[in-house]
Amino acid sequence: MSRPILCFGEALIDFHGEGRDDRGFARHFVPFAGGAPANVAVAVARLGGEARFAGMLGEDRFGDFLMAHLRDAGVCTDDVARTAEANTALAFVSLDADGERSFSFYRPPSADLLFQLSHFRESAFEGLRIFHVCSNSLTEPEIAAVTLEGMQRAHRAGALVSFDVNLRPSLWPRERDPLDHVWPVLHATDVVKLSAEELSWLAVDGEQATLDRLWRGRTRLLVVTDGPRTMRWFHPDADGELPTYAVDTVDSTGAGDAFVGGLLCRLAQLDGDGELLDHLVGKLPYLHEVLRYAAACGALCASRQGSFTAMPTDAETRAFMDAHA
Numbered sequence: 001m002s003r004p005i006l007c008f009g010e011a012l013i014d015f016h017g018e019g020r021d022d023r024g025f026a027r028h029f030v031p032f033a034g035g036a037p038a039n040v041a042v043a044v045a046r047l048g049g050e051a052r053f054a055g056m057l058g059e060d061r062f063g064d065f066l067m068a069h070l071r072d073a074g075v076c077t078d079d080v081a082r083t084a085e086a087n088t089a090l091a092f093v094s095l096d097a098d099g100e101r102s103f104s105f106y107r108p109p110s111a112d113l114l115f116q117l118s119h120f121r122e123s124a125f126e127g128l129r130i131f132h133v134c135s136n137s138l139t140e141p142e143i144a145a146v147t148l149e150g151m152q153r154a155h156r157a158g159a160l161v162s163f164d165v166n167l168r169p170s171l172w173p174r175e176r177d178p179l180d181h182v183w184p185v186l187h188a189t190d191v192v193k194l195s196a197e198e199l200s201w202l203a204v205d206g207e208q209a210t211l212d213r214l215w216r217g218r219t220r221l222l223v224v225t226d227g228p229r230t231m232r233w234f235h236p237d238a239d240g241e242l243p244t245y246a247v248d249t250v251d252s253t254g255a256g257d258a259f260v261g262g263l264l265c266r267l268a269q270l271d272g273d274g275e276l277l278d279h280l281v282g283k284l285p286y287l288h289e290v291l292r293y294a295a296a297c298g299a300l301c302a303s304r305q306g307s308f309t310a311m312p313t314d315a316e317t318r319a320f321m322d323a324h325a
Contacts, residue, residue, distance in 0.1 A: 003129035004050045005264050006079065006159075008150055009137040010112040011038035011055050011066045012089035014253060014307055029092060031062075033069035034307035035112075036134045036166045039254045043261020043297060045074035046311040049268055054079035054120065054150075058111040062088035069308050081119040086111045093253055105171055113143045120150065125157040129268040130191075132162040132260070138181045139171045151188050160267065160277075161218075163189040164260050165198045179204075187217025190277060191267065193260050196226035220277035223291065225259060227252070231295060235281045242291055245299035245324055254307035255298040262297030262317065266290045296321045 014034035021027055033042075037053070044051035053075050057063035059082050066088065070077050089110035107113070125131070131154030138144040151161045163185055172178050179202070186192060192214070194202070203210040214222065215236045222234040228246050233239060267290070270276050280287045296317045304310035312320070 003127060003268055004052055004076075005041070005044050005130045005132060005268055006052045006054055006124065006128055006154075007037040007041040007044075007132045008054045008147065009035070009037035009134050010089055010107075010110075011035040011053065011057060011070070011080075012091055012107070012110075012112070013062050013065065015090065015092045016251070016253075016305065031065065032306045032309060033066050034091070034254065035066075035089070036136060036164065036257050037132060038066070038070065038075075039257035039307050039311070040132055040164070040261045040264065041075045042070065042073040042308045043254075043258045043301075043311045044265050044268075047262060047265045047297070047314045047317065049261075049265040050076075052076040052079055052124075054115070054124065056081045056083055056111045056113075056115040056119065058082070058086055058088035059084045060087055062090070063111065073308055073311075079119075079121055079124050081115060083111050083114050086114055088112075105168070107171065108140065112137070113140050115143060115146055117146055117149055120153070125153050125159065128154060128157050128159040130160045130162055130264050132164070132264060133185070134164050134166040135178065135182055135185070136166065136168060136171060138178075138185065139173070139176065144181060148185065148188065151185070155188075160190045161188065162191040162193070162260070162264055164193040164256065165195075165202075166256065167198050167201065183213075186214060186219065190218055190220055191263070192219050192222045193256070193263070194222065194224045195256065196224055196229075199224050221280070223263065223294075225256065225295075225298070227255075228299070231291065233287070233291060235277070237278075238281045240284070240288075242288055242295070244295040245320070247299045247303040249302045251305045251310065252302045254310050255302040257307070258301035258311055259294045259298035261311065262294035263290065266293055292321065293317060296324075
């Protein structure tokens, strides 16, 4: 039976550019609800899982917009706090001819960075199955400390911790090297998702040395995605590759988050603690099916526009897999 998945971090407004003038600039921007951990929460809810989101939104129209869309998607917002001290974060998204995106962020200051430990409800971690975070809540010292403490509380409650690096270099202050702050989180994480580019970024001393360093922490499953290309998975005692799905990409903005949502939704259905990840590697057909399910979620999302609005349902995902068996 599935248990709750709590996604922590930023929810923001993605303004997607539409139309181009003769200089290549967007003629207008359309607002979509987004933010990586919020996207994951919506993906879980759309797939039928029990999704919760924890974060801070501004007391502004954009915060109202995000709250409404989270609730409409079926995400529990009991752990969302509001503030008048900063505005809800904004991101302007530009797409190239292949649907690949680039971002311009209006953050900091923004409301999501003001979430404090006191904003977690006392019962937030009770009965929790998975606690999920991204690196965007590591960019400032205060919110990074909250993120790490949230991970520790999740572990003490018997939950798995998931980390999608989801690196956005433009969000990091020049004096704050992401590598120095990502590694402590990696070592406190059970399930890690990286893009191929992020693995290359981490692997300053080579891929094998990076994997050896990763296994010195809690991590038992690493999944590396590369868009429509072959995905790779790693465990301290095994590794493998799997094909993904080729689709006509419309908007890749939330595809990685849809992948993570699919993966976590399936893991939340399993019994056991961190050792279940070891057991999964002993049942490769099932592990492969879980990863292919996650890949189908990502592919379907990439074939649609938006973030929250692009997340598929379980029925859509399974029908897609059947059609592309």
